Amino acid sequence: MTTINAATYPIHFEEKGYNELTSLVSERNYSSVFILVDDNTLDCCYPRFIQLFATDKPIEVIQIDAGEVHKNIETCMEVWNVMTELGADRKSLLITLGGGVITDLGGFVASTFKRGIDFVNIPTTLLSMVDASVGGKTGVDLGVLKNQIGVFANPELIIIDSEYLHTVTPREIRSGTAEIIKYGMTHDIKLFNEIKDNDKLNIVDLIHRSIEIKNEVVLEDPKEQGVRKVLNWGHTIGHGVESYFLENPKKEALTHGEAIAIGMVCEAYLSAKVLEFPEDKVSEVKDTIIKIYGKVVLSEGDFQPILELMKHDKKNIGGEINFVLLNDYEDFKINSKASDDLIKESLQFYNL
Structure with missing residues (x-):
């Protein structure tokens, strides 16, 4: 390479x-x-x-x-x-x-x-x-x-x-795969399709392209003042979930990628509600994530603590939670907003 x-x-x-x-x-x-x-x-x-x-x-x-x-x-x-x-x-x-x-x-x-x-x-x-x-x-x-x-x-x-x-374990490989899925949805749908459609995929083949994408974004915006925020697709809710499972003694800690995968499902739902992300693609995202990562149990009692942790996200300004959302694959919008109720609704959507 x-x-x-x-x-x-x-x-x-x-x-x-x-x-x-x-x-x-x-x-x-x-x-x-x-x-x-x-x-x-x-x-x-x-x-x-x-x-x-x-x-x-x-x-x-x-x-x-x-x-x-x-x-x-x-x-x-x-x-x-x-x-x-x-x-x-x-x-x-x-x-x-x-x-x-x-x-x-x-x-x-x-x-x-x-x-x-x-x-x-x-x-x-x-x-x-x-x-x-x-x-x-x-x-x-x-x-x-x-x-x-x-x-x-x-x-x-x-x-x-x-x-x-x-x-490393297969679980750790799946964790890293979540970031490649992120690059696929935001920049190169071929990456997402390779993962979605190929059960025998050699993930090593996708590493070089994934790094190319991240490097291109960082070269354009080294200190995350603008477009680099796209690399947080799935991470706003995902980090909240990851932190909540890390601090709660009754929960088994998730890997970073497992939490981000949940975040991508929820933020795909938000993308459909706030922007124009197609409903069939919301279902595609959810189905693909569940197929790869299985289902994590989230109770309604978890929603508010996750939301509170999200309010510490580094992208937030003036106390407002900022999202990267999708109009479509490879078509994103940074600094998007969603109400607390809609965020909880997205977590419930993941549960369904």
Whole structure:
């Protein structure tokens, strides 16, 4: 797969990426290299990485606990302290090796340590390959509120190595597939149709196009002042659902993609009510999502708490919830509004 050039960094694919990383470390003459991993990627991904990365620079591995619940400022403080104890300086490099939690948190750690050191993202899950690691967003959660603390900061390069997908569960593959569905509905319906119509699909074949789409949007609007908000299709309600299931001890936590899938069904319903999204396509979205992800039980008692969490969404202005909605596939409208009652109605529609 050909390299994709973002604003200030390249996105390399497969083993070429490791050759470029080796050259980068040599050319920049970094004083030391730190690898940020979690419990899973240390065991499953680090052995492949260290075989393919050649350097004579000192390497230190920093391990954190796996999971969204650890994507917080407390974990950042632990990493900053370890880096300090190990002698990291402004000429150090941080390599993130993991899923979205690792690339988001690691990028934030690097971009704030000593006012910013270089970092490289090596995403190991489908979700982080097609979304989290690309685009320069870094950050952590504030309690259960998603990505409330962070900065825009670009890596020096990204390596997309599909071999790491052999280390993740089918559930995690489905989670990442939700972001590809998002790109399909908003930018390239062929992606959505491939997923909808092909039970034997090799999802790796869709990664390059998905990253192309995200990169094109980010190049046009790097700091989400306008059109980049389209990347939040399904996320306004989806993040509310994800946060609610994360904080409620009676609920089993959802993956990011499972929550976003629910959000896309609800926001397709809103699109039909607020804009002109065709009813038959609302049904198509719902049927496809249920086929892939199954049905999550939402009770009417869940609706108001989800709505309250949605009011903390980063796109909101003046307390009003802002949506990305669809007139049709590949035809979206940012900064759309919907009443609280209509939002609850959309959650009920998902339940039917």
